Amino acid sequence: MATNDDLMTALREAGRIVRGGRLLVIGSQSLLGTYSSEELPIEATASLEFDVAVFGDVDSRAADHIDVALGEWSPFHDQHGFYVQGVDVDSAVLPDGWQGRLVRVPIDDASEIDAVCLDPHDTCAAKLVRNEERDREFVRSLVRYGLIDPATLADRVTAIPLSRFPRARRNVALSFVRNL
Template identity: 40%
Template sequence: MKKQQVDHVLRAAGRITGERQFIIIGSQSLHGKYPDLPDEILTSFEVDLIASKTADRTEWLNVIGIDSPFHETFGYYADPVDASTATLPRGWKGRLVSLPPGETEGVKGLCLEPHDLAIAKYAAAREKDLIFTRELARRGIVFEERLLSLLDQTPVDREVRERMRSQIAGDFHAEKEINVPPRLDEVGRGRKPTRTRALERNDSAQNPANDSDNDTH
């Protein structure tokens, strides 16, 4: 989704609920800090919203939710959620990022900071989530040290924490021969991941001429 489409959903959400501020907790929250990211990293068609002032009005957003006339007309929709939908590090609300101004009729969007978003994706650990986190790492949107620090502040049990720690390490320290996950826009199409050789980060840094893949995915 483009930021203008997120703005459209916020505008509609404000009209329906009378709310002037929503928290965006899904992948579209990247628009808070990176409003001009290419579409291929933001392939979902829903905006996960919480009415931040009157939470019980969040359910009203089903009017513009999945399979609604709004969805059928525009191809994207609001997904009403609550704070328990995502597993987030302590203090995440204090790190929310304001969505840059747009055509929202004054409705404000508060977005997850990218590292908090990544932690939520590692916790969920669906195939599409782990493809997404690898892209965040590859593009330099998130950093390993910060993720590990936030992981220690995340309310998960020991087994889940160690699994997440391993997945974070895997995203930043790929082996020389790996199974590259499918592109984000290939999820659900049944395409098999291609096998390739990837240079480790240190090798790429020492031999920039070898790093010819500038695909922004």
């Protein structure tokens, strides 16, 4: 189970690898920017992977450096029991306006790292784009624990551009949300 301390470690190390910059956590572990690990159901923190993007990484070099130094099967992974995958900012399909809802993560040292996580509803909307059972269970558990509001989630799903989320798949996601 990933913890808030793990998030801090992942961000500090990713920031060290890319020498500062603005980091974005996407995926399930982005919830640790909003909630404490004790508040979250196991389905929300079970992943061993932190997906971290660097704003302005147009050629994916920073993502590649993170992968090499902190990725799966790296010495970092062996030492900490989790790993950091470097990703592109646009690797997640997100609702319009997501940038204005980012959750700032204060790093508890004097580093030059500016870190943010996705808003939990934006994270869940992105999970529903994938339409995999594990992602639906992730969302289901957050609703069950009262951490995600289905009406807000439906609004976020609807705010995903049709160019990235075809209408038929959006309707499947909205049907799932309405039945929560």
